[in-house]
Amino acid sequence: MRFRVSVVVFPGSNCDRDALHAAEAVMGAEARFVWHQERDLARPDLVILPGGFSYGDYLRCGAMARFSPVMESVVAYAERGGAVLGICNGFQVLCEAGLLPGVLLQNAGLRFVCREVRIRVESTQTPFTAAVPRGTVLRMPVAHGDGNWNAAPEVLRDLEAHDQVVFRYVGAGGDRAPGATPNGSMDDVAGVRNRRGNVLGLMPHPERAAEAILGSEDGARLFASFVRSAAGAAA
Amino acid sequence: MSYEPVTATRALLSEHKLTDEEYRRIQSVLGRDPNIVELGIFSALWSEHCSYKTSRVFLKEFPTKGPRVLQGPGENAGAVDIGDSLAVVFKMESHNHPSFIEPYQGAATGVGGILRDIFTMGARPVAVLDPLFFGPLDASRMHSLVDGVVRGISGYGNCIGIPTVGGSTFFHPSYAKNILVNVMAVGVVRHDRIFRAKAAGPGNPVLYVGSRTGRDGIHGASMASDVFDDEKAKRRPAVQVGDPFVEKLVLEGVLEVLQGDAVVAIQDMGAAGLTSSTFEMCSRGGVGMRLDLSKVPVREEGITPYELMLSESQERMVIVAHKGREEEVASVFRKWGVDAEVIGEVIAEPRMELLFAGEMVADLPIAPLVEDAPIYRRPFVLPVPAGEGGKSVALDGAPDDLTALKRLLASPNVSGKEWISSQYDWSVQGDTVVGPGSDAAVLRVKGTRKGLACSVAVNPRFVAADPGLGAAHAVVEAALNCAVTGARPLAVTDCLNFGNPERPEILGQFVAAVRGITGACLALDTPVISGNVSLYNETDGGSIVPTPTIGVVGLLEEVRDAVPCRFVREGDLVVLLGETRDEMGAGEYLATVLGREEGACPSLDLGAARAVVDLLVELASGRRLASAHDLSHGGLAVAAAEACFGAGLGVDLDLATDLAPVRALFSESAPRVLASILPGDEAAVLEAARRRGVPAAVVGRVVPESVRIAVRGRPALAERTGVLEAIWAGAFRDAMEEA
Numbered sequence: 001m002r003f004r005v006s007v008v009v010f011p012g013s014n015c016d017r018d019a020l021h022a023a024e025a026v027m028g029a030e031a032r033f034v035w036h037q038e039r040d041l042a043r044p045d046l047v048i049l050p051g052g053f054s055y056g057d058y059l060r061c062g063a064m065a066r067f068s069p070v071m072e073s074v075v076a077y078a079e080r081g082g083a084v085l086g087i088c089n090g091f092q093v094l095c096e097a098g099l100l101p102g103v104l105l106q107n108a109g110l111r112f113v114c115r116e117v118r119i120r121v122e123s124t125q126t127p128f129t130a131a132v133p134r135g136t137v138l139r140m141p142v143a144h145g146d147g148n149w150n151a152a153p154e155v156l157r158d159l160e161a162h163d164q165v166v167f168r169y170v171g172a173g174g175d176r177a178p179g180a181t182p183n184g185s186m187d188d189v190a191g192v193r194n195r196r197g198n199v200l201g202l203m204p205h206p207e208r209a210a211e212a213i214l215g216s217e218d219g220a221r222l223f224a225s226f227v228r229s230a231a232g233a234a235a
Numbered sequence: 236m237s238y239e240p241v242t243a244t245r246a247l248l249s250e251h252k253l254t255d256e257e258y259r260r261i262q263s264v265l266g267r268d269p270n271i272v273e274l275g276i277f278s279a280l281w282s283e284h285c286s287y288k289t290s291r292v293f294l295k296e297f298p299t300k301g302p303r304v305l306q307g308p309g310e311n312a313g314a315v316d317i318g319d320s321l322a323v324v325f326k327m328e329s330h331n332h333p334s335f336i337e338p339y340q341g342a343a344t345g346v347g348g349i350l351r352d353i354f355t356m357g358a359r360p361v362a363v364l365d366p367l368f369f370g371p372l373d374a375s376r377m378h379s380l381v382d383g384v385v386r387g388i389s390g391y392g393n394c395i396g397i398p399t400v401g402g403s404t405f406f407h408p409s410y411a412k413n414i415l416v417n418v419m420a421v422g423v424v425r426h427d428r429i430f431r432a433k434a435a436g437p438g439n440p441v442l443y444v445g446s447r448t449g450r451d452g453i454h455g456a457s458m459a460s461d462v463f464d465d466e467k468a469k470r471r472p473a474v475q476v477g478d479p480f481v482e483k484l485v486l487e488g489v490l491e492v493l494q495g496d497a498v499v500a501i502q503d504m505g506a507a508g509l510t511s512s513t514f515e516m517c518s519r520g521g522v523g524m525r526l527d528l529s530k531v532p533v534r535e536e537g538i539t540p541y542e543l544m545l546s547e548s549q550e551r552m553v554i555v556a557h558k559g560r561e562e563e564v565a566s567v568f569r570k571w572g573v574d575a576e577v578i579g580e581v582i583a584e585p586r587m588e589l590l591f592a593g594e595m596v597a598d599l600p601i602a603p604l605v606e607d608a609p610i611y612r613r614p615f616v617l618p619v620p621a622g623e624g625g626k627s628v629a630l631d632g633a634p635d636d637l638t639a640l641k642r643l644l645a646s647p648n649v650s651g652k653e654w655i656s657s658q659y660d661w662s663v664q665g666d667t668v669v670g671p672g673s674d675a676a677v678l679r680v681k682g683t684r685k686g687l688a689c690s691v692a693v694n695p696r697f698v699a700a701d702p703g704l705g706a707a708h709a710v711v712e713a714a715l716n717c718a719v720t721g722a723r724p725l726a727v728t729d730c731l732n733f734g735n736p737e738r739p740e741i742l743g744q745f746v747a748a749v750r751g752i753t754g755a756c757l758a759l760d761t762p763v764i765s766g767n768v769s770l771y772n773e774t775d776g777g778s779i780v781p782t783p784t785i786g787v788v789g790l791l792e793e794v795r796d797a798v799p800c801r802f803v804r805e806g807d808l809v810v811l812l813g814e815t816r817d818e819m820g821a822g823e824y825l826a827t828v829l830g831r832e833e834g835a836c837p838s839l840d841l842g843a844a845r846a847v848v849d850l851l852v853e854l855a856s857g858r859r860l861a862s863a864h865d866l867s868h869g870g871l872a873v874a875a876a877e878a879c880f881g882a883g884l885g886v887d888l889d890l891a892t893d894l895a896p897v898r899a900l901f902s903e904s905a906p907r908v909l910a911s912i913l914p915g916d917e918a919a920v921l922e923a924a925r926r927r928g929v930p931a932a933v934v935g936r937v938v939p940e941s942v943r944i945a946v947r948g949r950p951a952l953a954e955r956t957g958v959l960e961a962i963w964a965g966a967f968r969d970a971m972e973e974a
Contacts, residue, residue, distance in 0.1 A: 011480075011483070011487075011571060011572060012394070012480050012483055012484075014394075014395065014396020014483065014663060015396070015664075015665075017664070018663070018664060021665060021681065052396060053479075055480070056394070056480030057480075058480070111386075111389075111658050112389050112390075112393055112658050112659075112660070113657055113658070114393075114656075114657055114658070114659060114660045114661055114662060115653075115657045143393070143660040143661075145393070207665060208662045208663075208665045208667075210665075211665075213668055213679055213794060213795060214662075214665060214666075214667070214668065
């Protein structure tokens, strides 16, 4: 049976089509959109909350999206152990909805930033990185104005203790370096997971770096890892 | 509010920018005096901006047809066939004056406007490019203007999710009080889904879609309304305020509704809002409309019919639907949370009948306001090219060549612009194969093997020195920028920014530039499919240098074979295509290093330009090019250094030339290209060049980490690539951040 991916579409989502393309062309999944006013997630194996500006994000990014009908279903689905990937604005929505710890503030430089970054895999305790060795450095773009991840110091300590920081920004050499983090994120955090590992959020865009023609296939490794983990779980 | 005929006082006509003669023409068209609503409509439609009354007679010279052209000028945007039943739709526009008054909103709404032109054609926008022209960074307000414009483009384009993949930045004192913000947008559509803005079918409903109408952007009109409102209306800024989130909703709604067959015609409300959109749709279809303005969704109470017709509130469209299908159309927009109201119907008679609260507030014929609008044949004086027939420019006081190169790399016109491009989301949509910072951006076309190369170009100094030749250079450079990626240039869009055409010498610049573009487009087989004219770019009596910005889109049959503009590998041979002559006039070296703007614009052989384009396409499709970079500002030395950046590579060149080293290094002769090829390919490459009559020579090879250039065996300059790259990458960022 083919793998099923549901991509949530808020009115201001603008990476929804990119995510759908990655799900179909890279993961080989049967992918569909789920409109923000719907509650039926259509029995997915994976829900992707894509990048964009959900409801315009004139308030805090993702702050309104959490009240949408579809998010009630996403929260329930995640609480049942369903896999959820939040990319960029999707990560912001997951934090606002309480599915992931921390909050994404305006970039430290106070400007939108779009550039290629390197992120290092810090945890393999999620299906998205289970097949990507710890310490692997992945190259993909960021494009956001509010990607400055922050949390209370005790929250970060707790995350560290439970191996929940999944990605950190690193320099060309693969080590944490000045200037490597594009947005001022606390402790260079680029992505985190929930305790159980079924919910992952990250600011960089794996779907924009998932094909050779786009200059990097590193993003595809996350999708491949997920497919392999899901197949393993099903077997 | 009264709809009685106006008394045409001098003040009233002047506020509406109508001449006495134009007013007499209005009286003769109507057989009576107009009322104030009608006067406002005449004023808008007969404005230079809407009617092209000065430029139209000259623009007819452009070649606009070709076997691939599906839609030329006259619609919201032009369209060109790219095979696979797909078309590329593109256009460029200006938003100059608003951006100088309020840079953030001016630039933002410029992006919004051009995107609407693309998606009303049924095309999904895939790219935005922004050619920007500023005064020197130390000019008054210039830091904040640059910052505001970039933030405006960033804020709008990023939110709506269209990648800003390229552009250009040029600094010159003549823009200090009149910056130029041009914006080009590109979209892709299936042939059978191209929509046009031709109203038809009496009885068909007319729908208003999008943001509610407010009092923003009523040019001069808000001032005029003061005269007639007892309640003194608050004067809103003449600059419109954009909402990219609403535009995104309108975009998705429009593209969804155009998937069906309920829509007859669609047009966005740009300049002169509801007036120009409805009149132009009627004009194209030879029909009329009867509209009830009381049904237009509004932001506030008390907006008058005059304001409704002239407001330039953003994110609004007019749709003519098939009778009986209006609810189907409206329901799509409701799903996206967008207002959609039936405001009237198409009528057979070519007239515009406007009602408000049960009263007829305007009753006007269509043709006299649109296709039969006044046309002026203003006097012009063709320019005399600068530089005494190409006489060699003296270079007294020239520093050593390395110092000169470093100054050029640090100059605002040459230095790296990542400070700007990193604020734009250039990778959204996941199709950006080559992003900002290259000669052309390259986008893949999903579902095909193809790619689109997009580039903008103009060297205003060349145009100032010789408007005809300089404009032709702009076409050639934009086309070459595409061709170095391996793409075949398809067609041209233009944004013609000039001063006050009522001055004969300014109109002469315009006429010469149009002729220059025409000649180059004919030589390159790239018809002009869309464009925009921006005149009156003059502040306090000072005109901008003439700036005909050219945009070109090229087609790559195999996007995987797109050629990068930087060296990729040590050991590759470096080939120089084209002839280097003593052409330092109007150049970056002269301006930046010696502080002089003089001399002749470099010559241009259009046949040679065509040959270079054809050669590049041939070599790229045969996979003979490892890299290729167009030579422009700063000539060979700058291009050679740039081609080394990014990958830690260097280059070792030895130029065999009779020219003095400084001229060989910094001349801006065109067309020229610096390419790298695999060792062993040189015989085939040189033979291909010889067959096409393109001068070509192996001038060196790609080496590690240093740029070394010799002339006739004598070293002219040598420096570590890292040092040069740091200068190039840091200069503009530092200049912006230190403020």
